Amino acid sequence: MSDHELRVSKIKSGTVIDHIPGGQALNVLAILGIDGSTGEAVSVGMNVPSDRLGRKDIVKVESRELSQDEVDVISLIAPMASINIIRDYEVQRKHRVERPDSVQGVLECPNPSCITNEREPVQTRFTVLDDAVRCDYCETIVRDNIAEHISDD
Numbered sequence: 001m002s003d004h005e006l007r008v009s010k011i012k013s014g015t016v017i018d019h020i021p022g023g024q025a026l027n028v029l030a031i032l033g034i035d036g037s038t039g040e041a042v043s044v045g046m047n048v049p050s051d052r053l054g055r056k057d058i059v060k061v062e063s064r065e066l067s068q069d070e071v072d073v074i075s076l077i078a079p080m081a082s083i084n085i086i087r088d089y090e091v092q093r094k095h096r097v098e099r100p101d102s103v104q105g106v107l108e109c110p111n112p113s114c115i116t117n118e119r120e121p122v123q124t125r126f127t128v129l130d131d132a133v134r135c136d137y138c139e140t141i142v143r144d145n146i147a148e149h150i151s152d153d
């Protein structure tokens with residue numbers, strides 16, 4: 001897409017999460033803990049045309065880089081996403097997300113009797129499968145709407 005067709009302006013510095021599957025941008029914002037009250041400058045494009053994906057979402061967060069944990073969870077809902085670090089309007093680094101072997105402490109187990117949901121909490125750990133994640137403690141499989149299981153803190 002040429003510059004004059006850009007739907008979402010370029011940013012001066014921060015992180016662009018590109019090639020998010022159409023419809024997943026709000027889940028990416030949830031993973032990043034962005035809900036408007038954080039005061040961060042964020043631009044979102046939804047269902048914009050993409051050569052590779054047909055349609056895609058894009059999230060631009062100004063003046064912030066992402067933690068590895070955040071990128072790991074994003075990879076679960078946006079396996080083709082690319083993370084672009086922008087400085088002085090230039091793309092300084094670009095990399096594809098990689099699906100980790102497991103994620104710790106970032107998802108909640110939906111099984112109420114799982115040991116991770118007891119009063120003395122054990123940190124959650126999920127093994128990442130091709131199309132789902134599996135709780136290492138009770139083997140519950142979460143396949144759909146993984147973003148709904150992200151821990152609040």
Ligand code: CTP
Pocket residue numbers: 009010011012016018058060082084086088089090091094
């Ligand atoms: N971008 C931005 N602000 C900048 C520079 C780039 O918002 N100052 C965005 C672009 O709009 C694009 C992404 O960051 O969505 C990656 O930029 P670039 O590598 O220039 O675009 P492409 O070559 O299209 O990327 P790809 O090959 O990953 O599709």
Ligand code: ZN
Pocket residue numbers: 109110111114115116135136137138139140
């Ligand atoms: Zn469990």
